[in-house]
Each structure stands twice: as C-alpha cells, then as structure tokens.
Amino acid sequence: MQEYWTFEFPKTDDPSAQLSRILMKEEKELGIFLSYYYKKEGALAEKVNLKGEPQFVDAYSGNLVLDFDLVHFNACLAIHEQKREEMSLTFEIDLERGKLKLLGPYWPSREMDEI
Numbered sequence: 020m021q022e023y024w025t026f027e028f029p030k031t032d033d034p035s036a037q038l039s040r041i042l043m044k045e046e047k048e049l050g051i052f053l054s055y056y057y058k059k060e061g062a063l064a065e066k067v068n069l070k071g072e073p074q075f076v077d078a079y080s081g082n083l084v085l086d087f088d089l090v091h092f093n094a095c096l097a098i099h100e101q102k103r104e105e106m107s108l109t110f111e112i113d114l115e116r117g118k119l120k121l122l123g124p125y126w127p128s129r130e131m132d133e134i
Contacts, residue, residue: 021125024052028119034112035073041119042069042085049121053087053106056126062091070105079112 026045031037042049046067053064067087075081086105109122 020056020128022052022055022123024048024121026119026121028112028114028117030114030117034079034114035075038073038083038110038112038119039069042067042083049085050087052121052123053085056106056123057089060091062089064088064104065090073110079114080110082107082109084108 026041026048028037028041049067050064053067054062057064064087067085070084070086073081073083084105084107086103088101089104091100107124111120111122112118113120
C-alpha cells in the first residue's frame with residue numbers, strides 16, 4: 020500500500036515557505052492521510068506537524084518528515100493510548116497546475132494465506 024494526497028499550491032517565488040504554510044494550514048487533512056496507514060490498527064493520526072525543514076532534491080521535489088500523535092481508541096475495550104510517531108514523505112510541486120502531491124512510504128500489505 021502506498022498512499023498519496025494532493026493539495027492546492029499557489030504560485031510563489033519561495034516554494035519552501037509556501038510548502039510549510041500549506042502543511043500547517045492542512046493539519047486535519049494530513050491527519051486523515053496519515054490515518055490510512057494505521058486503519059488496520061484502529062488508530063488515528065492527530066496534531067500533525069512538519070518536523071524540521073523540507074529537504075529539496077531539486078527545485079520542486081524532495082522529502083520531508085511529519086510528526087503526529089497516533090491515537091488508539093476503543094471504548095468497548097477501555098483503550099485510549101496515545102504516542103508520538105513520525106513518517107517520512109516525498110513531495111512533488113507542480114507549479115504549472117498549482118498542485119502539491121505528498122507521497123507516503125510503501126508498506127507492503129499481506130495477502131490472504133493459502134488454505
């Protein structure tokens with residue numbers, strides 16, 4: 020499984036600053052995006068923040084690290100656990116279309132076992 024998410028990216032002279040602003044503004048959307056990776060565990064990602072500075076490979080792409088609270092909650096089992104996690108993402112900025120694409124890590128998913 021490998022997830023991706025796109026955001027609007029207005030034209031700018033400083034892509035790094037614009038990237039940081041978008042990630043701060045879209046904290047809840049990023050939580051939804053990251054939660055896809057933990058749905059089998061029944062966990063949600065909350066309070067997403069950019070950790071450090073984005074590392075640009077070229078003018079419009081690179082890597083970044085997001086840190087977030089990973090919350091496991093199940094009222095029936097009286098579970099409410101929370102821990103801080105982080106995840107590395109790849110980003111691509113398409114100024115022509117005004118889009119930012121975040122690409123999460125590849126996590127292989129296990130298929131059904133043979134009987």
